[in-house]
Amino acid sequence: MTYREALRRALDEELERDDNVFLMGEEIGRFEGSYKVTAGLWKKWGGKRVRETPISEEGFVGAGIGAAMLGLRPVVEIMTVNFILVAMDMVVNHAAKISQMFGGKINVPMVIRTPGGAGAQLTAQHSQSLEVMFAHTPGLKVVAPSSPADAYGLLKTAIRDDDPVLFMENLILYNQTGPIPDDDGDEGLVPIGRANVVRPGDDLTMVAHSYTVRRCLTVADRLSQLGVQAEVIDLRSLRPLDVDTVVDSVRRTGRCLVAEEGWSTFGVGAEVAARVHRACFDDLDAPVERVGGAEVPMPYAKPLEMAAMPLEDKIEAAARGLLRDCGVL
Amino acid sequence: MTYREALRRALDEELERDDNVFLMGEEIGRFEGSYKVTAGLWKKWGGKRVRETPISEEGFVGAGIGAAMLGLRPVVEIMTVNFILVAMDMVVNHAAKISQMFGGKINVPMVIRTPGGAGAQLTAQHSQSLEVMFAHTPGLKVVAPSSPADAYGLLKTAIRDDDPVLFMENLILYNQTGPIPDDDGDEGLVPIGRANVVRPGDDLTMVAHSYTVRRCLTVADRLSQLGVQAEVIDLRSLRPLDVDTVVDSVRRTGRCLVAEEGWSTFGVGAEVAARVHRACFDDLDAPVERVGGAEVPMPYAKPLEMAAMPLEDKIEAAARGLLRDCGVL
Amino acid sequence: MSSSVEQHSPLLRDAAAARRILRQMVLIRRFEERTEEQYTRARIGGYCHLAIGEEAANVGAIEPLTDADYLFGSYRDHGTALAVGSDPAAVMGELFGKATGVAGGYGGSMHLVDVERRFLGGWGIVGGHLPIAVGAALALDYREADGVVLCQLGDGAMNTGAFHEALNLAALWKLPIVFQVINNQYGMGTSVAMASAETELWKRAAAYEMHGERVDGNDVDAVYEAASRLLQIAREQRRPALLETLTYRFRGHSVADAGKVYRTPEEIAAWKARDPIELFAARAIEAGVLTADDVAVLRRDVDTQVSDAIKEAASAPSPDVAHLYDNVYGDAGTGEQFARMDTAAPFGERRETRNWRT
């Protein structure tokens, strides 16, 4: 099953399970979703449960918040994360604040689904990975699955969560395939706030989220041919951030690399590195290595875009550098 | 001279120096500015140079960008940083992208001035420090002065800069007094991208920006009574971030504490800590200590607000903890 | 003239209704006067935006709301809360930052709330609550409920992008909502003419094929009549509306603003001559439903009520600092989740496990 299909199945099942769940967003109905995640759902569930909107992100994210305050469970799609910037006030000043600001008397059970990422030459205004802005904001929860199983399980959990959850997808991941687990009683739910060791290893800890996890797995395979076993940890959730799982690993490996698709500076990796350094102060053989997108608005031309992205070769080079510095290679 | 007056003088002098400079924002004219920074300027310069706007942050930040593209030098005031979230798309998707996206053919010489910070019981929607969101964004420059001299010198530099500069002020700082330097040929300009050692010391490096620098200075004074000399570094600029100055200090002191008014997680201190750990891997006696605002939307009641803020006592406790861990105290 | 008043005013049909309306307005006025005083005595922090002068706009529009309806306000929300019937002691408690406040002391002046009365805030970002109110109306429609949403906003808020998106969505989706513009002619120091290309604000409704109309916002009868009618249409026909209530704030934008630089003394005086409370009291007396004595008694009652509210608020406990994190998330499981982030994490104020050197 693809990541896209896993999302679709989760949406479909949650629409079935709970009448309060409804979808809202641009082009998610007749058009079947800009990236076809919601294909077929409008036909099946109709316009009330699958609500098509004008180009009014601020308006319909706000409407999602208001509906959630009255107990509905809106799942709002923002076509790509870049457009969430026009609704930033709704997310950061409103959704994140309501529970605290009204003394815990109202909460906002809402999911905002949105894909980020680059790689298709969509250029500066359509290639961002802005998750750190939300991960920085108390009152929000932020998840970013990298596999169909996690996409499925985390989306269902997010929909059932009583708080605003930013659900960060990734354009390249939509076609990623993988199994989703059989329902053995837990409905395949994946808890928010638990990282996942997707590949075990004792020589190096690689930490990532979303599509970059796949890249790290490729690099780990390459490294294994050099006799180095990298452990790859998928953060899955950025807020809350499961530091324990990372720290347990680094205590064992003594080496850590954090990779992400967004800009490194003030990025996700900064927080992870700061925490790992602190918790593993005596365990690290070398400083945590960070890899991220080049610090530029994404250019169009393919060679420039490739140069700006944290592709496998770049991650591998960083990993090798780190291992060399530690005398392993 | 107060910080407020230093800003006002810088604005006045730049309005005088260059016809292309104009101010734009809500209540900056007749009302003399919500925090009175622009008091008197509308009377002196008139409505063309000091343009009052409706409550349309997205609109007038955008208008600033467009005017800057044609070579004017708008200085846009956002009443408090919290409201910039409605103009986030203009700042992050537009101002930051234009130069790169149009192949370097157009640039955006604009300043956005805006105060952040908490402490006056303004609650969740009016107490934020969001600078990390901008510091994360290539294409922007971000400064955050802590003294009247820096406010004056950095604002003048920012206005003359050919790129979009986020000029982060702080509500509590407005009444801070201090000298501004005599013009000895450099017009008191302060370069963007240079941190400032505001207090020398060999036992501990304290890193901060904006109002938190003042808090660190107080803590440093308290610590000196224990025989500990803390070096206090004012970052002044977050993008670019002057890591060298911090690293030089930490190599000497072996201990580092980063404090900030915003939320720590994925905050400014994360980046500083990550870099210091990396660059000073063999120099640090203990992990970098981080202090920030409690991870909550700011509550109203005074005791809650005090508990949520990174006040002097909290910074001092963290510093003492760090020094104790290192066997200094 | 008195007969035509009676005819147009269901509020003057009986003494009970007239007394209730007048009392609400007087309560707001007195509460705000005492709030101002308490603010200057530093018992209230933050910003403080008073509704003095806007009593008729608040009471007239909120009076027709039923148990099925929802109410949203801006940050100038004391009058809104009192008009919807929130306990003055709990409102004052909130201003005092007490645990007994309507938001437990977490919200303050701008974020009053009363879930039981379906008053959903009290919002601080100008225009920001409009899409949210649309969402509430969407939920009512989704559930095929009988309720309707009344959403207040200022004249200044009409220039925000949120206003545009909210009104278009409400009209497009045929939602049960009435937007009440409390046009007090200024957003801080900015007059409507300085902010809005079309100064007859009600006309902007046409851009959304929405009904718009303007009434005298100092005439509680007129506001009541229009609000009743438009709420009914929204409820029954799912046709939203924009109701402009033209009024004036007698004070500055906030207690910190004298409100004089941008307005002339003549202008202020002219509006004070049309004090909404005086207008209605005079009319009720003229119509014979209340006596001057009734009014005096009522004023004394309200004085006492507000004094009692202040006393109650003053003696109430502050929220416990131990609960700083309790309301950040609505999900009970979240505390545990975040606790798992303990390792060297700056989440919370927990004593860190300094396991790096043990």
Next chain:
Amino acid sequence: MSSSVEQHSPLLRDAAAARRILRQMVLIRRFEERTEEQYTRARIGGYCHLAIGEEAANVGAIEPLTDADYLFGSYRDHGTALAVGSDPAAVMGELFGKATGVAGGYGGSMHLVDVERRFLGGWGIVGGHLPIAVGAALALDYREADGVVLCQLGDGAMNTGAFHEALNLAALWKLPIVFQVINNQYGMGTSVAMASAETELWKRAAAYEMHGERVDGNDVDAVYEAASRLLQIAREQRRPALLETLTYRFRGHSVADAGKVYRTPEEIAAWKARDPIELFAARAIEAGVLTADDVAVLRRDVDTQVSDAIKEAASAPSPDVAHLYDNVYGDAGTGEQFARMDTAAPFGERRETRNWRT
């Protein structure tokens, strides 16, 4: 009828004008057809939004612009760039991501630009460029310059908050700007009726006390006449306007969209029967200013021109990866500033100084 056409159409007054207009429209059509082909051959990446069907709206509105004027477009900007006279080879170069492209290969399809012709982009966030265009008009007004801004937008963009704020500011400040809504009836798969409560989009101008009007966007004469008039009024009287040009995109939203799910074949056919190029060509022939032969020659010329543009673009060099960081900031000093952040910094792709273990 031909005489009335002539009367209403300065474009048909002489053969040169008619030929120029027709040529521009044919150039856009042919360029876009070849672009589609090149895109499916994967020589062009990213999104690709074609202007086929909208030639008259583009050419008619842009033709009246003078050397003093500025032009802003949406992401559907190939036609805009060609209409303003940008070199087709440089436009194709941009689509091919070449250093010779109008944005040096950094912008791609959505971010065309031509500073010399005062065409200031090509913008990818729907509605986002509207406030920016207002700022350009503000700069013209500030400098008391003679210029005016033409700002194009789609029907879908009218529902964004940015639209509202931009139009209000333009009207309030009396700026020299004309907003041209290219109403092609859909924003992606969403019809105007599904997105906009008021479907006669030009009427929304009234909310800003702005002049609004609708013309047949497939009739280049009508567009030209209205645009000339409104630009003139904006220039001379500082009265902005909203011009709705009603047209249709023959293709899907982007090359990736067949454009059929949400539209009927009948609807598409009806619009194709009113092809703006055919309409104008027929009219020019009827009016006797061009012959059928002229038109055929012109089409062949354009074919060659576009083929040459493709060849030129194909053989042009890609931008040098060494320049990845060069355009991020306009300020020449910035490179040096950022270089100072070298220590363990992830800025740039520099080899880090591993000074921690030396």
